[in-house]
Amino acid sequence: MRFGMINTSTCVYGVIGYPIEHSLSPVLHNWFMSNYKLNAVYVAFNVHPSELKNAIKGGSALGVIGLNVTIPHKEALLGLVDEKDRDVKLVGAINTLELNAGKIQAHVTDPYGFTESLGQRKYWFKNAEVLLLGAGGAAKSVVYALEKLDVKKIWIYNRSAQRLRAFLDFCHNALTVSKVQAIDRKQLNDIAFDCKIIINTTSAGMYPHTGESLLRSDVFHDAHFVYDLVYNPEKTKLLLDAEHKGATIQNGIDMLIFQGLESLRIWTKQPLRLEAPKLKKIRHILQSRL
Numbered sequence: 425m426r427f428g429m430i431n432t433s434t435c436v437y438g439v440i441g442y443p444i445e446h447s448l449s450p451v452l453h454n455w456f457m458s459n460y461k462l463n464a465v466y467v468a469f470n471v472h473p474s475e476l477k478n479a480i481k482g483g484s485a486l487g488v489i490g491l492n493v494t495i496p497h498k499e500a501l502l503g504l505v506d507e508k509d510r511d512v513k514l515v516g517a518i519n520t521l522e523l524n525a526g527k528i529q530a531h532v533t534d535p536y537g538f539t540e541s542l543g544q545r546k547y548w549f550k551n552a553e554v555l556l557l558g559a560g561g562a563a564k565s566v567v568y569a570l571e572k573l574d575v576k577k578i579w580i581y582n583r584s585a586q587r588l589r590a591f592l593d594f595c596h597n598a599l600t601v602s603k604v605q606a607i608d609r610k611q612l613n614d615i616a617f618d619c620k621i622i623i624n625t626t627s628a629g630m631y632p633h634t635g636e637s638l639l640r641s642d643v644f645h646d647a648h649f650v651y652d653l654v655y656n657p658e659k660t661k662l663l664l665d666a667e668h669k670g671a672t673i674q675n676g677i678d679m680l681i682f683q684g685l686e687s688l689r690i691w692t693k694q695p696l697r698l699e700a701p702k703l704k705k706i707r708h709i710l711q712s713r714l
């Protein structure tokens with residue numbers, strides 16, 4: 425529908441990942457381009473890790489203005505960029521590149537995406553005890569955001585003990601977040617019951633493993649707020665179990681939307697806004713593409 429608009433001034437943006445077929449970013453960003461009336465297109469690039477450096481240089485030479493970065497390149501790119509913003513240095517991951525006159529600048533918009541996705545619920549976090557499931561890349565962005573939300577305590581569980589240890593080192597040394605405490609499988613359900621807020625940053629429950637959840641279904645109650653970064657399926661087993669017991673639930677679709685919007689603001693230098701009706705519309709479009 426918009427192809428008639430493409431001309432020699434059209435700005436090119438994209439996402440690099442491997443594999444990339446299931447990314448919703450092209451749908452999201454091309455909707456943004458249309459909504460904000462930008463002369464721009466956004467495409468997906470399937471970039472094998474061995475071609476990462478060439479891909480960035482090639483994109484830059486072709487005049488691509490901005491790229492999002494997804495699995496498995498978020499950390500691998502750290503050594504390939506010219507400049508990192510403060511958040512990238514702290515979180516140790518990249519999800520947005522600005523390719524500017526041969527210079528490559530790196531940003532990470534996941535912490536913003538997480539916080540912004542909470543809307544008014546962000547005020548529930550002050551002085552709260554939070555249980556965080558997972559210690560991967562997304563968990564780093566979430567811990568960084570939780571520290572800024574002024575939580576009281578972060579309990580962390582991860583399946584692999586080795587990764588959990590590395591994650592704690594990262595929290596203490598890179599982020600200087602000291603309110604983080606590791607827990608094991610035996611403590612998990614009791615702590616889940618006691619914490620007001622539970623956040624899943626693992627892929628457990630994500631399509632096609634939709635029967636998985638790290639928590640027993642009877643730990644939930646109506647004072648819980650349960651947030652799952654996974655958005656496919658729309659409600660994971662964790663969210664369904666929590667909802668069944670009266671908890672407030674949220675999936676990761678708004679985080680995806682807001683981290684993408686922040687990338688676009690970085691690239692365009694425009695203060696783009698997304699009012700509630702538009703947010704509802706793009707959320708619906710993305711969910712229909714799952």
Ligand code: NDP
Nearest residue numbers: 558559560561562583584587625626627628653676679680
């Ligand atoms: P990583 O590969 O860096 O980390 C994966 C994490 O999930 C690890 O903690 C891993 O534990 C854990 N894990 C994976 N499978 C299982 C399982 N079956 N049981 C228990 N733990 C499991 O991935 P990311 O941190 O980048 O992403 C994690 C999830 O968050 C993905 O589903 C991703 O789609 C989602 N995400 C959503 C975003 C959004 O905008 N909504 C943004 C970023 C991520 P272990 O160390 O034991 O392997």
